[in-house]
Amino acid sequence: MRVVIAEDLALLREGLVAVLRENDIDVVAQAQDGPGLLRAIAGHDPDLAIVDVRLPPTFSDEGILAAIEARRRSPALGVLVLSQYVETAYASELIGDGGAGIGYLLKERVGDVRAFLDAMHRVADGGTVLDRQVVSEMLAPRAGSRDALEALTEREREVLALMAEGRSNTAIADALVVTPGAVEKHITSIFGKLNLPACGDDNRRVLAVLAYLS
Amino acid sequence: MDERVRLSGDVSLNRGRGRRWMPALAAGLSIGEYARSVERRLAILAAVILIVIWALAGQGYLWPAWAWLGLGVVMLVESAAGWAWRRPPGAVRRVACVWAAIGVASVILLATWLLTDLLAGARDFWPTWALFGLVSAGCAYSLIALHDRVLVARGRRALRARIEMLTRTRRQALDAQAAELRRIERDLHDGAQARLVALTLQLGRAEMRVADQPEVAGLIHDAQREARHAIAELRDLARGIVPPLLADRGLTAAVESLAARYGLGTSVESSVDRQLAPAVQSAAYFVIAEALTNTAKHASAQHSWVSIGERDRALIVRVGDDGRGGADPQGSGISGLRARVEALDGHLRLLSPAGEGTLLEVSLPCGW
Numbered sequence: 001m002r003v004v005i006a007e008d009l010a011l012l013r014e015g016l017v018a019v020l021r022e023n024d025i026d027v028v029a030q031a032q033d034g035p036g037l038l039r040a041i042a043g044h045d046p047d048l049a050i051v052d053v054r055l056p057p058t059f060s061d062e063g064i065l066a067a068i069e070a071r072r073r074s075p076a077l078g079v080l081v082l083s084q085y086v087e088t089a090y091a092s093e094l095i096g097d098g099g100a101g102i103g104y105l106l107k108e109r110v111g112d113v114r115a116f117l118d119a120m121h122r123v124a125d126g127g128t129v130l131d132r133q134v135v136s137e138m139l140a141p142r143a144g145s146r147d148a149l150e151a152l153t154e155r156e157r158e159v160l161a162l163m164a165e166g167r168s169n170t171a172i173a174d175a176l177v178v179t180p181g182a183v184e185k186h187i188t189s190i191f192g193k194l195n196l197p198a199c200g201d202d203n204r205r206v207l208a209v210l211a212y213l214s
Numbered sequence: 215m216d217e218r219v220r221l222s223g224d225v226s227l228n229r230g231r232g233r234r235w236m237p238a239l240a241a242g243l244s245i246g247e248y249a250r251s252v253e254r255r256l257a258i259l260a261a262v263i264l265i266v267i268w269a270l271a272g273q274g275y276l277w278p279a280w281a282w283l284g285l286g287v288v289m290l291v292e293s294a295a296g297w298a299w300r301r302p303p304g305a306v307r308r309v310a311c312v313w314a315a316i317g318v319a320s321v322i323l324l325a326t327w328l329l330t331d332l333l334a335g336a337r338d339f340w341p342t343w344a345l346f347g348l349v350s351a352g353c354a355y356s357l358i359a360l361h362d363r364v365l366v367a368r369g370r371r372a373l374r375a376r377i378e379m380l381t382r383t384r385r386q387a388l389d390a391q392a393a394e395l396r397r398i399e400r401d402l403h404d405g406a407q408a409r410l411v412a413l414t415l416q417l418g419r420a421e422m423r424v425a426d427q428p429e430v431a432g433l434i435h436d437a438q439r440e441a442r443h444a445i446a447e448l449r450d451l452a453r454g455i456v457p458p459l460l461a462d463r464g465l466t467a468a469v470e471s472l473a474a475r476y477g478l479g480t481s482v483e484s485s486v487d488r489q490l491a492p493a494v495q496s497a498a499y500f501v502i503a504e505a506l507t508n509t510a511k512h513a514s515a516q517h518s519w520v521s522i523g524e525r526d527r528a529l530i531v532r533v534g535d536d537g538r539g540g541a542d543p544q545g546s547g548i549s550g551l552r553a554r555v556e557a558l559d560g561h562l563r564l565l566s567p568a569g570e571g572t573l574l575e576v577s578l579p580c581g582w
Binding site: 059060108114 | 419422452463467475
């Protein structure tokens with residue numbers, strides 16, 4: 001897998017590069033700001049871009065804007081956005097851009113190297129990965145039109161959260177220590193309660209859930 | 215003025231008579247002006263009649279001069295009083311009245327001396343000391359009366375300058391404080407938090423290398439968990455100082471996100487999309503956050519709403535709900551908000567009649 005990284009803090013950038021190289025991932029370019037990222041993508045045609053939200057010059061949301069622009073220029077590119085904090089507003093913007101091949105994770109998730117590598121592969125393959133903190137905020141009880149979420153059982157909410165994180169049925173079954181068949185049942189029930197059209201494809205399913213939540 | 219308008223009205227109703235008998239009124243003069251013009255004519259007429267009588271009576275001692283003096287003094291008093299009365303009320307008018315009186319008295323003295331000198335042949339200039347006394351008394355009175363006024367004016371000017379200085383420096387202090395908080399928040403992100411992330415990354419690499427030694431891997435895993443907790447705590451701390459969305463996207467975006475998080479079905483309406491001063495922006499945000507927290511905790515509301523707008527160079531924030539009302543305007547939460555708002559020269563108003571919902575309105579000057 002060919003990867004470009006946009007991160008302005010050298011400490012983190014170098015740590016990330018070291019981890020990826022140890023795991024046979026080809027870091028083809030490193031950038032320190034939004035325009036640098038877009039140039040690196042144009043020059044190296046990577047499979048995945050890993051982007052920090054806060055980049056120079058204003059250190060606000062350049063990373064989000066650069067990610068959206070990068071996806072507009074090369075729709076097949078996977079973009080994994082890393083941030084010190086997560087905002088559902090940013091998640092919605094990234095998903096609004098199309099959803100497939102988008103990841104949005106807290107920076108500290110890189111510490112769990114295996115899960116991080118797994119997330120990278122899923123995003124590069126066109127999957128969607130959202131941080132569980134964003135998901136839990138999206139699932140927080142709300143009044144009004146969100147009443148349907150209240151109808152879900154505790155177990156169904158867990159399944160929904162794991163789905164939103166972009167996990168496959170098998171991964172959800174492993175995480176909850178149940179059989180894949182049980183997960184399938186929960187999913188059918190969730191889709192029924194939320195009135196969403198059922199579909200087999202993992203990623204389209206995630207997108208349906210995210211579209212509902214945001 | 216009113217008098218004149220009313221009189222002109224009357225005149226227009228009785229136009230024929232007005233024209234014939236009261237030409238001055240018909241020309242739009244006030245009663246006072248009319249009376250003065252009549253008086254002047256009568257005085258001139260009297261003066262002429264007297265001089266004619268004197269001439270017919272065989273001349274000799276020019277006694278009508280004393281009558282002329284009397285007539286002149288009456289008119290002088292009238293114009294001096296009018297002049298003094300047109301001064302602004304207060305010390306200035308009082309001083310003008312005193313000088314008008316001194317002026318009239320001096321004229322009487324000088325004219326009397328002149329007439330006695332001319333008519334009776336007096337030789338010395340006797341009014342000197344009287345005039346000197348009058349003018350000295352006038353000067354003394356003016357000094358005392360106006361000195362107070364000058365002192366008060368100077369005091370007021372000093373006070374105003376001090377208020378302006380305090381307002382300006384307080385504003386600068388608040389802006390500096392807001393900028394400092396923003397810097398601390400950024401330092402937390404880029405400093406301590408980034409280092410902790412780098413630490414978890416290194417621990418992750420170590421964990422992968424000792425995968426065959428479960429005991430060591432377990433220790434590393436625990437260390438990583440601690441680092442993650444520290445990161446989460448720093449994140450909460452930074453969010454409490456300046457919520458990242460507020461710093462990055464401004465008030466409207468931050469409040470929309472906040473409202474979504476409270477899950478009260480809160481609608482947010484905002485007509486403000488410009489960058490506000492950091493101190494104003496933070497105060498508005500924390501007022502709304504506190505108000506929504508109170509709504510969620512106490513109001514049992516079905517709906518709540520937030521509106522943000524600008525009016526007369528002030529940011530107007532309203533937070534309302536349809537809950538049970540009865541919020542205490544002196545409660546500690548509201549008092550804290552009020553202190554924060556008043557520090558920015560703003561105002562806070564709370565309407566919370568029992569059973570009729572709650573409305574919190576805050577205005578924050580933002581023309582700077």
